[in-house]
Amino acid sequence: MPSRDDEKTFSDICLSRRTATRSRLTSVTPSVLARYRQYLRAKGVPSTLDPQRFDPEVREALISNYDQLSSGRSFAGIRAELLSLARAGRCPMCDGGPVATLDHYLPKSVFPEFSVMPKNLVPVCYRCNNIKQDVIEESGRRFLHSYFEDPPIEALLDAEVSVEESVTITFRASYSGEAPSVAANYCFQFERLRLADYFQLESVAELCDRSLAMQDYFGDDGDSSAVREYLEREAASVASLHGVNHWKAALFSAASKSTAFCNGGFLQLLHA
Ligand SMILES: [Zn+2]
Numbered sequence: 585m586p587s588r589d590d591e592k593t594f595s596d597i598c599l600s601r602r603t604a605t606r607s608r609l610t611s612v613t614p615s616v617l618a619r620y621r622q623y624l625r626a627k628g629v630p631s632t633l634d635p636q637r638f639d640p641e642v643r644e645a646l647i648s649n650y651d652q653l654s655s656g657r658s659f660a661g662i663r664a665e666l667l668s669l670a671r672a673g674r675c676p677m678c679d680g681g682p683v684a685t686l687d688h689y690l691p692k693s694v695f696p697e698f699s700v701m702p703k704n705l706v707p708v709c710y711r712c713n714n715i716k717q718d719v720i721e722e723s724g725r726r727f728l729h730s731y732f733e734d735p736p737i738e739a740l741l742d743a744e745v746s747v748e749e750s751v752t753i754t755f756r757a758s759y760s761g762e763a764p765s766v767a768a769n770y771c772f773q774f775e776r777l778r779l780a781d782y783f784q785l786e787s788v789a790e791l792c793d794r795s796l797a798m799q800d801y802f803g804d805d806g807d808s809s810a811v812r813e814y815l816e817r818e819a820a821s822v823a824s825l826h827g828v829n830h831w832k833a834a835l836f837s838a839a840s841k842s843t844a845f846c847n848g849g850f851l852q853l854l855h856a
Pocket of ligand 1: 712
């Protein structure tokens with residue numbers, strides 16, 4: 585969660601603009617700040633905020649405030665500061681991609697007044713930012729807001745590892761219960777960001793990286809139990825560090841449950 589003074593940030597950026605733009609922005613500053621307080625009380629839940637109409641010139645000025653955060657511009661330090669908030673530099677939406685950009689949780693095309701509000705700017709990877717686009721919510725389900733919501737604690741992500749001609753990994757996320765809920769939002773995010781595809785690709789690379797370790801456990805005697813126990817330990821370790829819904833926890837758990845994989849199926853990865 586950004587700790588900087590949000591209202592001062594907004595005002596400082598507005599005051600740095602050229603005279604005509606600055607006067608357009610200062611005319612709406614009280615109403616923008618009031619709306620932002622509403623945003624904070626609602627923890628960014630969009631359904632509580634109706635889009636506000638602005639004159640086209642004011643709207644343009646609000647949106648272009650965000651340009652002041654670009655590299656080389658006066659407020660680039662804010663961008664760097666927000667990017668540094670990501671845990672271990674990893675995207676909170678896909679639990680994998682390196683953080684590279686700021687996502688407007690509520691898009692600036694719909695909510696231009698929040699274009700530079702720190703708690704609306706979430707560090708994410710390029711892939712998630714590109715796919716998310718300007719979607720806000722659908723049927724009461726929306727993206728998780730990593731500043732205001734903890735990830736779900738119940739296990740929602742499941743993987744399956746099968747061994748035939750090659751090793752195949754599939755992911756699915758499901759929940760029982762109704763929207764709105766953190767679980768429903770998690771599954772919405774999983775679907776919208778096509779995380780099944782992303783996790784599948786990352787999983788192949790992850791298992792390839794582990795294949796020599798698995799081969800050591802397997803040994804010349806073909807000790808499948810040692811491979812299974814290794815994968816179970818890895819699954820427990822990831823779950824304890826990153827939560828039960830981290831894709832690596834689901835992956836290792838699924839691999840440990842596949843008899844064919846533990847019984848030498850993983851060797852296919854060495855020749856892939
Ligand atoms: Zn991502």
